[in-house]
Amino acid sequence: MTKSNFTRRGLMKTGAGAGAGLALPTIFTGAVWADAHSGFTNAPQGDSVTLGFNVPQSGPYADEGMDELRAFELAVEHLNGGGDGGMMQTFSSKTLEGNGIMGKKVNFVTGDTQTKSDAARASAKSMIEKDGAIMISGGSSSGVAVAVQSLCQEAGVIFMAGLTHSNDTTGKDKKANGFRHFFNAYMSAAALAPVLSKLYGDDRNAYHLTADYTWGWTQQASIQAATEALGWKTVNNVLTPLASTDFSSYIAPVLNSGADVLVLNHYGGNMVNSLTNAVQFGLREKQVNGKNFEIVVPLYSELMAKGAGQNIKGIVGSQNWDWKLGDEGTAAFVKSFGTKYGFPPSQAAHTCYAQTLLYADAVNRAGSFNPCAVGEALAGFEFDGLGNGPTLYRADDHQCFKDVLVVKGAENPEDEFHLVEIVEVTPVDQVTYAPDHEMFAGGELGACNPGA
Amino acid sequence: MDAILLQILNGLDKGSAYALIALGLTLIFGTLGVVNFAHGAIFMIGAFCAVTLSRLLSLSHPSAEPTGTDFLGNPKFDDVLYVNEWFGETAGAFIIDWSVPLAILFAIPIMVAVGFIMERGLIKHFYKRPHADQILVTFGLAIVLQEVIKYFYGANPIPTPAPEVFRGSFDFGVLLGFEANAIIYPYWRMVYFAFALVLITAVFGFLQFTTFGMVVRAGMADRETVGLLGINIDKRFTIMFAIAACVAGLAGVMYTPINSPNYHMGMDFLVLSFVVVVVGGMGSLPGAVLAGFLLGILESFASMPVMTSLIPGINQIIIYLVAIVVLLTRPRGLMGRRGVMEE
CATH class of the missing domain: 3.40.50.2300 (Response regulator)
Structure with missing residues (x-):
């Protein structure tokens, strides 16, 4: 697969409107975005949309990756109207109604990062180019997250990071197309x-x-x-x-x-x-x-x-989160996940589930799948009900700010879940820290890239 | 001085694992002439024998009455261990606590069977093929085996603790006149070192003092002549393969309390063990043991903060540096035999 495929596919999909879409993405308002269903990479055609979940399915973090995948599957099920709706019921934004994203049924493809940057980039590239994924999410390593985030920026799709904890992901390596729900070092x-x-x-x-x-x-x-x-x-x-x-x-x-x-x-x-x-x-x-x-x-x-x-x-x-938190969002997610899989979700699963809902909601609010519209909708977005209390997706660096848990190993755990x-x-x-804090210095978000 | 003694101790247990794996590798290479890249996987299978026995001993059935509610608020039933029901709580707890040492008995027949099946089923077809073919097929086998283990046991490390009595550490510093905490060494690592010595001695004793061993050694020196004497050397070599697998497997069993086993642990040891074999001298059993301990100790020294601050990265390359120096000065390795891999 070569990079030229992006251009060919993009040209086929965007036609004459591509130039305008590339030139003026950041000045659109949500209303304008609603009319712009082309001019970006993998603009959904027909009645479905494809998301790409890039998780470690082999390698040392495979168990964590499997839990992320379970959460993604659950989120897609809920978005398409299946199950009990999970945290969609408690999410402060009410655009998600179980009818997919913007009325389009959500499909997904998966890739194996192997917890290796090159393998993760290759699988993300394949999902974007071959499968038409409009958003990439997942991962259990900061090295992988930084590499895939950079790829998504180049390709013009949104990257909703999974488990990545390095300051660099939203610090010196931050990108306009990348968003992190997970906390950092x-x-x-x-x-x-x-x-x-x-x-x-x-x-x-x-x-x-x-x-x-x-x-x-x-x-x-x-x-x-x-x-x-x-x-x-x-x-x-x-x-x-x-x-x-x-x-x-x-x-x-x-x-x-x-x-x-x-x-x-x-x-x-x-x-x-x-x-x-x-x-x-x-x-x-x-x-x-x-x-x-x-x-x-x-x-x-x-x-x-x-x-x-x-x-x-x-x-x-x-x-970042623990299934034993007592809030409504956590309870709804644990119930959904536990009923489906038989055990409580990990924090990796939680962040991936939350990221999928946040992306879907942002698309609905923006009225477009265009990554620049989605990015605008996510940047500065304040929400609640996803398990971490009131949360801000800060516009300056695309980092979520929310409460953090201090935990310790239980002395006498009642079972393997405690x-x-x-x-x-x-x-x-x-x-919370200033956007220009020295530990996060050295990079720029830059402009969003709609690709195509 | 205390830091040096501490790193020597550290190197001994690491060296024990290298020596045991390298011993098996050398046995296989010396007898069958096969470069077995699946030997690390055999070490890993041994470790998972300990995990399996631990799980078998922890088999349970739910209690008759619910004892509370689970994380979803449904009735929760306690696990009632069969081993407790059969032997009583005290004996049951003791058996579970000692599952790793007990796994030695559990692993021996399994490892012999694994070695036998591996040799008869696959490796014997590659005796007369180039070493590159042998490496390819055994490396492929190693990957298959680790993926099988991952499928059944997951990718996460699985804690397999030593018996309670061996979980502490011993203060050698006080014994040697240093201040307290200067030279601390865990009991189980001492057990591992002693176990390795016993196993190595047993293998050498078997080869040195039994008729079977004598024939095998003769076969290692001149396979054709031994065959011409009417001795079925192939059968004996197959048994040696099974013994080598058993040695690596037992090394894996006893290693589980040191580092929680995971499906990748064999690969972690494989490359280093091959370096040990090459440094010791291809086909030389004493060389493999000597190089195993030597490189284990050197690796420990190289990881000291003073060394890494002096030469950054030295801890990651020391073994390969030593290998280069040894091969430049003694091309057959420390105790290599003339003619091995020189045709």
């Missing part, structure tokens, strides 16, 4: 710091082990800045290869370093193994500087907690 750190201060005090020496790629770097920088603001000292930051499986060589020097806190800036299998190794080496039973040695895992997930088993008990971290317990719901004000 800065927000994790901002939410965690006060809780860490309360639990462990302000006089601590932290040792960081950090996954050596974009997410790890931004996570480490964020948590280091937040904890140093408390008065903590950073003893060392050791970068660990992403492919590492045995972290004993990195864990062993920690106890001699004078550190009394170990921060594991790891995710997925890395986190499971590094935490297991840390517990094996008895770190949690040790006393250093007259204090109990503590371990912090800034980004949590239920699937990781399951992998870490008993080692996760009492370990503090943060989450491995994580909520410690605190950190209010959105506490995790």
Whole structure:
């Protein structure tokens, strides 16, 4: 498949109106967009529209990817009028009525990111070029998200990011066609710091082990800045290869370093193994500087907690969402998902489901599938009822701002679904930052690209 | 000094895994002349034998009466473990706690069968084919095996803890006169190292002190002459393949408490184990063991913060650097035999 296919397909679909569509997208209002059903990549023809769900179906995050896929399928079912409607019932915007998107039946295609940037780009490209996907969503890695977001910008389709936590996704690598519902590393750190201060005090020496790629770097920088603001000292930051499986060589020097806190800036299998190794080496039973040695895992997930088993008990971290939240939106989603699949949804599933509804709603409100119209509808959009409380899709960087959960591993979980317990719901004000914050500097949203 | 001792200890358990996998690889290469890229997958299957036994021991049926409500508000029934019903709660808890050591007994027949089926069913058809063909087919087999495991067990790591009594760590520092916490080493890693030594000794003893082993060694040295003496060396080599699979499988079983097993763990070890075999000398069993421990320890040293700050990335390339140096200075590896892969 070559890039020239975009142009050919686009020309066939757009005809003479393409020039105007390309030249003036950002000045349209919603009403004007409503008449513009062409002039952009993969403008839906007929009575259906195709969405592309690009998730890891193989590789180390395949389980997370499968949960994302379940959520996408559920969202499509609800959009097409099936099931109980899930969070469509609680969503503050009421444009979704179970008749598809703008009256068009929603179909979807799936791709396998393999948690590799090149594979993810290839599958997204295939879904756009061969299957006519008008929106791409999904993913469980920031490296993948950044790569696919860039592709979607070039191709002229909307990218609704799945699980991506690096600051860069809506920082230096942000794009006008890309939108992130999931929280980021800065927000994790901002939410965690006060809780860490309360639990462990302000006089601590932290040792960081950090996954050596974009997410790890931004996570480490964020948590280091937040904890140093408390008065903590950073003893060392050791970068660990992403492919590492045995972290004993990195864990062993920690106890001699004078550190009394170990921060594991790891995710997925890395986190499971590094935490297991840390517990094996008895770190949690040790006393250093007259204090109990503590371990912090800034980004949590239920699937990781399951992998870490008993080692996760009492370990503090943060989450974007948890199925145990008591709000109406969460209850509706958990009921739908749990009834269909037999177990509660993960936060990866939640963010993917929410992103699909948000996209569909934005299209309905814009009255067009044109990515620039959809982008306008999403930028600055304030909503509620999707499980995180009142939320803003900030126009400056296309990042969602909402409450963040501080969680910890349950000491005595009643079953496999209660491995994580909520410690605190950190209010959105506490995790909000300026669009030009230094940790997000270096990139521009640029102009939206309708493609074609 | 304490940091050096600590990294030596660390290297020993890592080296134990390398040595056990490389030992099996060398046995197969030395006897059958096959470069078996599926050997890492065999290690992974061994680990999943432990997972399987743990799950079998945790089989349960729902309690007769609901004990609460589930996450959807429906009646929730507790899991009643069969093992508790059959043996009582104390004995049941003990059996589940010791599932990893018990998995050794569970894994032996399975791994022998896996090795036998693999050799008879596929690999024997590639004995006379070029090494490139053998690598291709065994690598393909490895991918198939890991995908099968992923299909049944998922992609996430599965926690498989050591028995409670081995979950702590030992303070070697205090024993050696250093301050507390200077040299901490987990009990289970010590068990793993001791287990590896026993297994390696058993394999060497079997080859050295039994008639079967003597014939195999003769066959490794000169297969044709042994065949001319009327000995069915192929049959013995098939058994050696099964033994090699068993060694790798048991290494995998005992490794599960160190790192939670996942479907990809075999691949993680495979490439490094091949480097170990090459550094030790193709076809040399003592070389494989020596190189396994040597490279394990060097890898640990290279991961020390002082080393990574001095030479960034050294932890990722040290094994390959050593391999280059060894092959430049001793082209047959540390203890390689003349004539192996030199035709």
